Structures are given as structure tokens and as C-alpha cells.
Amino acid sequence: MELKEKITSTFESRFGGHGTIYASAGRINLIGEHTDYNGGFVFPGAIDKVIMAEIRANGTDTVRAYSIDIDDYAEFGLNEEDAPKASWARYIFGVCREIIKRGGKVQGFDTVFAGNVPLGAGLSSSAALESCFAFALNDMFNGNAIDKFELARIGQSTEHNYCGVNCGIMDQFASVFGKKDHLMRLDCRSMEFEYFPFKADGYTLVLLDSVVKHELADSPYNKRRASCERVAKRLGIETLRDADMEMLDSIKSDITAEDYFRAKFVIEEKERVLTVCDALVKGDFDTVGRCMYETHNGLSKDYEVSCEELDYLNDIAKECGVVGSRIMGGGFGGCTINLVKDELLPAFIATAKEKFNAKYGHEPKVYEVIISDGAHKVTE
Ligand code: ADP
Numbered sequence: 061m062e063l064k065e066k067i068t069s070t071f072e073s074r075f076g077g078h079g080t081i082y083a084s085a086g087r088i089n090l091i092g093e094h095t096d097y098n099g100g101f102v103f104p105g106a107i108d109k110v111i112m113a114e115i116r117a118n119g120t121d122t123v124r125a126y127s128i129d130i131d132d133y134a135e136f137g138l139n140e141e142d143a144p145k146a147s148w149a150r151y152i153f154g155v156c157r158e159i160i161k162r163g164g165k166v167q168g169f170d171t172v173f174a175g176n177v178p179l180g181a182g183l184s185s186s187a188a189l190e191s192c193f194a195f196a197l198n199d200m201f202n203g204n205a206i207d208k209f210e211l212a213r214i215g216q217s218t219e220h221n222y223c224g225v226n227c228g229i230m231d232q233f234a235s236v237f238g239k240k241d242h243l244m245r246l247d248c249r250s251m252e253f254e255y256f257p258f259k260a261d262g263y264t265l266v267l268l269d270s271v272v273k274h275e276l277a278d279s280p281y282n283k284r285r286a287s288c289e290r291v292a293k294r295l296g297i298e299t300l301r302d303a304d305m306e307m308l309d310s311i312k313s314d315i316t317a318e319d320y321f322r323a324k325f326v327i328e329e330k331e332r333v334l335t336v337c338d339a340l341v342k343g344d345f346d347t348v349g350r351c352m353y354e355t356h357n358g359l360s361k362d363y364e365v366s367c368e369e370l371d372y373l374n375d376i377a378k379e380c381g382v383v384g385s386r387i388m389g390g391g392f393g394g395c396t397i398n399l400v401k402d403e404l405l406p407a408f409i410a411t412a413k414e415k416f417n418a419k420y421g422h423e424p425k426v427y428e429v430i431i432s433d434g435a436h437k438v439t440e
């Protein structure tokens with residue numbers, strides 16, 4: 061395995077000898093978009109793209125870390141005032157600090173790490189990095205006493221407190237709990253979750269990264285949240301989780317058309333996650349795919365978080381007979397996730413590259429993913 065060899069040989073030449081190797085994964089979300097902050101469901105799975113780290117206690121109070129991919133070295137102490145400058149190192153520092161804040165133990169260690177989760181493509185390389193170290197430090201210094209959900213929260217708090225990203229729990233949850241051939245339906249109200257087998261024999265999940273990111277001035281994310289909150293308040297409920305279309309239609313004349321369509325998307329999306337789970341249990345991939353297209357349509361027309369490039373990728377998928385395709389992530393750029401019959405895959409990828417390039421002057425990036433294990437120990 062190339063990644064592992066690269067890490068072990070670098071560790072040996074930098075620090076001498078060997079430590080223990082851990083890994084954690086990036087993630088996809090099959091369906092359930094903009095549902096997390098509405099108390100709804102998300103349906104993520106860990107993927108076969110990971111951050112891997114070799115780690116060994118060094119008997120000091122200092123962490124010495126080398127990032128192979130960024131080709132950068134950082135050294136930091138474990139006290140609050142020792143926060144490193146390099147942003148990649150702040151993820152590791154944050155995880156250490158969040159463990160210590162919760163009463164856990166962290167000693168100084170040496171580490172070399174690398175990964176193959178594309179950075180900033182929406183596959184959550186940052187959650188993979190946090191979860192890898194949270195899992196490892198729990199194993200090395202805490203006898204695995206910290207429960208797995210808390211490991212995910214440690215990663216989330218790291219983003220909030222050390223990296224300036226106010227994220228939800230899904231990415232870290234998926235990275236920590238991921239299981240080969242399974243997706244996980246997480247209830248963002250109760251935080252309960254359930255594994256669903258996802259063994260899509262004859263199908264491939266492929267992401268097409270538009271490599272565009274439209275930064276909009278008026279914080280569309282906050283505006284979407286505000287719409288949802290307004291409608292929930294008008295209905296006298298805590299979140300749109302407790303709403304249905306009948307309730308929404310009963311207040312239609314009292315709210316703006318914009319708020320109506322935002323809430324409509326959220327209510328329909330919540331139902332779609334449940335429909336997809338049922339369909340998966342039955343092996344009904346046509347229904348799974350149809351729901352993915354419906355999600356795309358809702359995100360584009362009702363929630364209005366798509367963009368020309370993503371709609372174009374979705375249209376190409378439809379033309380090529382792809383079973384399901386939709387925007388993955390917050391929108392305004394980034395990836396589409398596509399469920400493709402294996403025999404159609406080469407033609408779909410070739411067509412998408414050619415057409416997208418002809419229209420926008422660059423090809424989309426292509427990431428095939430396999431649903432895989434989340435955080436784990438790679439070697440003793
Ligand atoms: P993503 O959507 O991939 O999570 P983020 O911007 O949240 O994008 O996180 C990317 C950041 O995580 C990088 O800027 C870097 O600091 C850190 N990171 C991710 N992968 C690696 C890696 N392989 N090596 C070093 N740092 C990494």
C-alpha cells in the first residue's frame with residue numbers, strides 16, 4: 061500500500077524507528093442536504109480515501125508533526141498558549157486540546173501523516189484528519205475510554221475553536237463511525253443513528269467536482285437558515301423536522317413565497333431520506349436514484365443553492381442515463397454525487413469531461429468512491 065509505505069519510510073528517516081499507524085476517512089452524503097440544522101436526517105458514509113498517520117509517544121510535552129502532503133513541519137506544546145501558526149497543524153493541536161479539556165490525557169508525540177482525501181472538494185479531508193488523531197490519541201493515551209460519539213464532537217469542537225469553521229457533526233460522525241458497505245442514517249434531532257447496508261453491486265458512486273466555488277456576498281447559508289427558522293416559528297414548532305406539507309400549505313398565505321419554497325424543500329428532503337433508506341433495504345436503486353434527482357431539483361429550484369455548472373453536470377448525468385445525480389454539500393459549486401451503472405461509467409465520465417470542458421474551459425475532477433471503514437488502527 062503506497063500511502064502507508066510513504067508514511068513509514070518518512071517516519072523512519074525523520075524520527076528513527078516506528079510508531080503505530082492509524083487512519084480515518086473522508087465521507088460522502090448520499091442524501092439529506094440542509095436537513096441537519098432543521099433537525100432532520102442525513103445519510104453519510106465513510107469512503108476509501110483517508111488520512112493516515114504514524115504516531116509514537118516521545119516522552120516529552122511536545123508534539124512534533126510532519127505533513128508529507130504539505131511538506132511542512134510543526135512543533136507545539138500541549139498548553140493553550142502553544143497553538144501553532146500553520147493551519148494544518150491547528151487541526152492536530154485542536155484535537156489534543158479538546159481531549160485535555162474533557163479530562164482526557166495527551167502526552168507529547170512524534171507523527172508523520174499523509175492522505176488521499178482531496179482537500180476542500182467537499183469530501184471532508186479536515187474531518188478525516190481530526191478523526192484520525194482523535195481516534196489515535198484515545199487509543200494511545202486513554203485506553204479507548206472516550207466514547208466514539210465524543211471523538212466526533214472533539215473533531216467538531218476543533219473546527220469551531222481552532223479552525224474558525226462553524227460546522228455541524230455529520231462529517232466527523234461519518235469519519236469516526238463509518239463502516240464498510242454501510243451508510244448511516246443520523247437523526248440530527250436525537251443524534252441516534254442506524255446503519256443501512258449499501259452494497260451497490262453493479263453500481264459505482266462517482267463524484268464530479270466542478271472545481272468552481274461561487275462566493276456570494278449576502279451569506280446565502282445564513283439566509284436559508286433564517287427562512288427555515290421563520291417558518292418553524294410561524295408554525296409554533298422548534299424545527300421543520302416537525303412540519304409536513306399540509307401544515308406548510310395552511311400558512312402559505314401568511315409567509316413569503318421564498319420562505320414557502322425553502323421550507324417545502326426541507327420537508328420533502330426529510331421524507332426523501334426515509335424513502336431512500338427503505339428503497340436500499342429492498343435493493344431498489346431506481347428509487348434511490350429518482351430521489352437523488354428530486355433532491356437536485358429541489359436544491360436548484362426551491363432552495364436555490366445550485367449554480368449553472370452543477371445544473372449542467374446534473375443534466376449531463378440525466379442524458380447519459382445515470383441512475384441518480386445531485387449536488388452534494390452546501391451548493392454554489394463543489395461536487396455532484398452520481399450513482400452510475402458500471403457499464404455506463406466510462407461513457408458518462410468521458411461525456412461529462414468533454415461537454416463540461418467545451419462549455420467552461422476545464423474538466424471536472426473525477427473521484428470514484430467505495431463505502432469503507434471509518435477511524436481505525438492500521439497496525440499494532
Ligand atoms: P474539506 O472540505 O476537505 O474538509 P477544509 O477546508 O475543511 O476542506 O479542510 C482542508 C484543510 O485540512 C487543509 O487546508 C489542511 O489544513 C487540512 N488537511 C486536509 N488534508 C490534509 C493533508 N493530507 N495534509 C495536511 N493537511 C490536510
Ligand code: MG
Pocket residue numbers: 184185186187
Ligand atoms: Mg472540512
